Amino acid sequence: MSSATPTTGPILILDDIRDGQLHLAALFIASKSDTPSHVETPFETIAPQLLAEYAAHDVYRVRFTLPADRQSSYRWNDTEYNVAGLTADLRIAYASCNGEEHGDMDRDGTERNAMWARMGDEHRRAPFSLLLHGGDQVYADEVTQGHPLSDGWPDHLPSDPARADLVDLRSHLREGFLERYLANYTAPEVAYVMARVPSLMQWDDHDICDGWGSLRRSRTYSPVGQVLFDMAREAALLFQHGTVEGDLPARFADPSGLHLGWSVAAPGLRLIGPDLRSERTRREVLGKRGWQWMEGLAAAPAPGRTLVMSSVPLLGPRLSLLELLMVLTPRMQKYEDDLRDQWQSRAHRDSWAHMLELMQRIAAPADQDVTVVSGEIHLATRGEMKLDHGKLLHQLVASGVAHRAPPKAWARVLGALATVGETPLPGHPIHIRRIPGQKLRYVAERNYLILTHAKAGWSAQWDFEVSGISAPLPL
Structure with missing residues (x-):
């Protein structure tokens, strides 16, 4: 009908x-x-x-x-x-940060979705087999507006809201999440790609609210905070994974969905999408269940290439220096949650080293390699860390597909910070490298990533809004 x-x-x-x-x-x-x-x-x-x-x-x-x-x-x-399938000549697209914190629903669609249109053109030229969404599929920060219980989120919250008011808040937030996903999926540039390329998604904070998990417990564990998380999770299951509670597909690690980590495998390729939000606290990126699952994956044989999605970059500069500066500067303390979101935060030092050690374990067998793809920072960059047996861990960062780029001065600040160096895993220093053809380590242009597998092996290219498609980077 x-x-x-x-x-x-x-x-x-x-x-x-x-x-x-x-x-x-x-x-x-x-x-x-x-x-x-x-x-x-x-x-x-x-x-x-x-x-x-x-x-x-x-x-x-x-x-x-x-x-x-x-x-x-x-x-x-x-x-x-047409669906390309997982053929020998395989192409995978990776995108993140599909929106902006404020006024995203009011942006001109042609401007907002320009990189989606580019991705569609690239798919017509040479089809993508998979589309990986690396977090912030929607920017839901404004869903809390318009309801008396959540209008002041996260700074001003009622201490003991009435049950009836919380029920009304659930309805308000539920419809708000629908509105944002519907707007994204209705956009013709997005709709063309997503009807033809199977998607795998990993959520990040803006799919819930800015800084979820790095905010103080008094916010996230408040009645309003718990309703917000429940509605964001329901929306993510439905609109990112095409499922509902109690009906999760086999790729998910926990059928109950207490954490939303997933993995899929094909001959020569394994993809891992850990849930870096459901169990996150101000001191832990993953909880007990998430770490146990990752330990099991690191121990399991996976000949070929493992692609690990980490919504926040796993290899990065010494942000703890910037974090300390922000804590000591009252005007900058409002940005503390943004830095605590990162693996490089002082609060996550042990977790960071643990995850890097797991990457080393995945790559330990002679017939296995591992690459990490990330988004979140609204810039493009890449990093390297030497592994044992002469192998190399590549970190590829592509962000954002719709979020407008920050000032180039911020890219230069991060590039300068990257010269300090960082070694969370003793004996394995991290280096931030330039993307082929770029003068700076961090590129302030909208972008998405193209991963290609051919007879010569794996390679990566970035499609930049201004610079165009970069030269292939062998992996």
Whole structure:
């Protein structure tokens, strides 16, 4: 059944890779007057399943499979969507920071989504097999506005809100998250890519609120803070992973969803997306469950390349110096949470070294390599850390796809800080390197990352808004 009100979708999400099949979920957001059409594959026709209901919209999902080792297609609403598959010549796109903290809903779509349009053009030229979203898929910071319980978030909160008011807040926030995901997925530049390239997503703080997990416990564990997290998590499960509570696909480590870490594997390639937010505190980046899961992955055989998504960069300069300066300067203390978000924070020194040691363990077998991809900082850069046996850990940072770049002066400040050097893992110094063709270590342009696997091995390129596509960086 169709109507005059268009359905948003399909939004193609990778549930898992197993038995030579891509297990996919196509998500649709429809008005109350519309029911999405069936999805057709070469093997079956599947009716949409209702997942969630909102005031004026319903969310549907269709789960189906396509062959993993070759190009195939599915059909919806008289349109055929080609899916590249995981062929020998593999291309993966990586994007992060899809929005801005203030006024994102009011931006001109052509300006906001210019890099998505570029990604679409690149997909038409040479299709992407996967799209990795490295955090801040939406900027939900303003969802707290417009309700008396959360208008003052995070600085001014009611100490003992009434239960009825908290129920009303849940509804307010729930609709607010829907509005932001709907706006993103309706944008034609985004919709073109996401209907054709299976997505894997890892959330970060702005998918909840600015600094979630680095804010003080009096905020995050308050009644308002807990409702905010619950609604952000429900929205992330639904709109980033195409699922709901109790229905998580097999790639997730914890079926209960207490942490949202996931991994998928294909011949020669493993992708790991740890959850760096659900268990985060001001002292820990991962909780007990998250660390146990990562330990298990580090010990498991994975011949080929492991790509680890770390929403905040794992290799970086000595930000603890900048953090100390901010603590000592009253006017700059409001930025303390931003630096505590980083692995390089003084508060996370032990966690940082632990994660780097896990990367070393993954790369220890002769037939295994590891690369880290990150976003979050609204700049592009890359880092290196020597591993044992002559191997190299590459850190590739691509950020942001829609967030406008900060001033070039900030890129120079970070570049100067990077000259100080950092060695959280004794004997393995970190170096921040220039991206091929760039004069500075940090590049202040909007961008996304292209990872390519061919006979010569893996390589990385950045597509910059002004500079264009960089020369390939062998990995």
